[in-house]
Amino acid sequence: DAGITQSPRHKVTETGTPVTLRCHQTENHRYMYWYRQDPGHGLRLIHYSYGVKDTDKGEVSDGYSVSRSKTEDFLLTLESATSSQTSVYFCAISQLTGEGEQFFGPGTRLTVL
Amino acid sequence: GQQVMQIPQYQHVQEGEDFTTYCNSSTTLSNIQWYKQRPGGHPVFLIQLVKSGEVKKQKRLTFQFGEAKKNSSLHITATQTTDVGTYFCAGLNNAGNMLTFGGGTRLMVKP
Numbered sequence: 001d002a003g004i005t006q007s008p009r010h011k012v013t014e015t016g017t018p019v020t021l022r023c024h025q026t027e028n029h030r031y032m033y034w035y036r037q038d039p040g041h042g043l044r045l046i047h048y049s050y051g052v053k054d055t056d057k058g059e060v061s062d063g064y065s066v067s068r069s070k071t072e073d074f075l076l077t078l079e080s081a082t083s084s085q086t087s088v089y090f091c092a093i094s095q096l097t098g099e100g101e102q103f104f105g106p107g108t109r110l111t112v113l
Numbered sequence: 114g115q116q117v118m119q120i121p122q123y124q125h126v127q128e129g130e131d132f133t134t135y136c137n138s139s140t141t142l143s144n145i146q147w148y149k150q151r152p153g154g155h156p157v158f159l160i161q162l163v164k165s166g167e168v169k170k171q172k173r174l175t176f177q178f179g180e181a182k183k184n185s186s187l188h189i190t191a192t193q194t195t196d197v198g199t200y201f202c203a204g205l206n207n208a209g210n211m212l213t214f215g216g217g218t219r220l221m222v223k224p
Contacts, residue, residue: 035214040122042201042214043156050210058211059114090155097210099144101158 003027004105006091012111019078021108023091025071031094032074033058033102034066036087043090049074050097081112115140117204119215127223132189134218136202143205145178145185146212151198159187159200192222 003026013019023032031050035043035058045058047066055066063085065077078085088109092102116139126132136145144163148156160169162178162185169176175188185202199217206213 040216042117042119042216043203044214045211048211056210059213099163099205099209100161101146102156102212104155104157107155 004091004093004103006089006105006108008108009106010109012113013081014113015082016080019081019110019112021076021089021091021110023074023076023105025074025093027093027103028071029093029095029103030071031097032068033092033094034064034074034076035090035092036060036085037090037107038087046076046089081110083112086110086112115204115206115211115213117202117213117215119202119218121218122216123219123221125221125223126192128194129191132192132196132220134187134200134202134220136185136187136204136215138183138204138213141182141207143182143207143209145182145205146203147176147185147187148201148203148214149198150201150217154198156201189220192220194222194224196220197222 005024007022033048034046044060049055049068067075090107091105094102118137146161147159150156167178173190177186199219201217202215203212
């Protein structure tokens with residue numbers, strides 16, 4: 001498996017609290033992605049990064065922000081968590097944007113009560 | 114925006130039977146990728162198809178990309194219990210910067 005870790009792996013939080021998820025890679029890949037996975041929806045792209053401090057929105061970016069201050073770290077922040085953000089969050093990396101495989105991290109299961 | 118639909122959502126088969134999942138996009142795709150996710154695991158890349166009409170095989174798995182580059186299929190011959198999992202297709206938009214995943218087909222195999 002590619003060197004991708006996510007932390008925390010599980011989190012339970014309350015509505016209205018801020019939450020930050022971390023993705024760390026040791027592969028030196030340029031592109032990093034945050035997806036959420038919900039039953040029946042597959043994986044939906046939240047935000048992605050194409051370099052340090054370079055990020056862009058995906059299809060479900062509302063309520064989420066990201067930051068990438070180092071090549072190896074990509075943070076996803078829920079400024080004020082809502083119950084609709086209960087999901088499994090996957091980080092992925094790739095050497096090329098779009099073309100070529102994406103390597104996924106183990107996922108973070110987030111529950112917002 | 115681009116939509117990728119995948120059918121069926123679920124499929125139960127007896128071990129040894131064949132299995133096919135279909136993927137359809139609302140727009141023409143630059144390429145299509147297939148991933149497998151085991152229960153409780155993360156998606157793992159299987160293959161990428163780029164050319165119109167392309168067919169690729171990996172042992173018992175056959176992948177096809179449609180002539181119009183708007184649909185694709187994955188066929189598994191003689192399923193085994195190790196094939197259990199959810200299979201996702203993912204289409205790359207023409208801008209080349211975003212993969213859109215289908216909803217997945219969950220395959221269950223009865224021994």
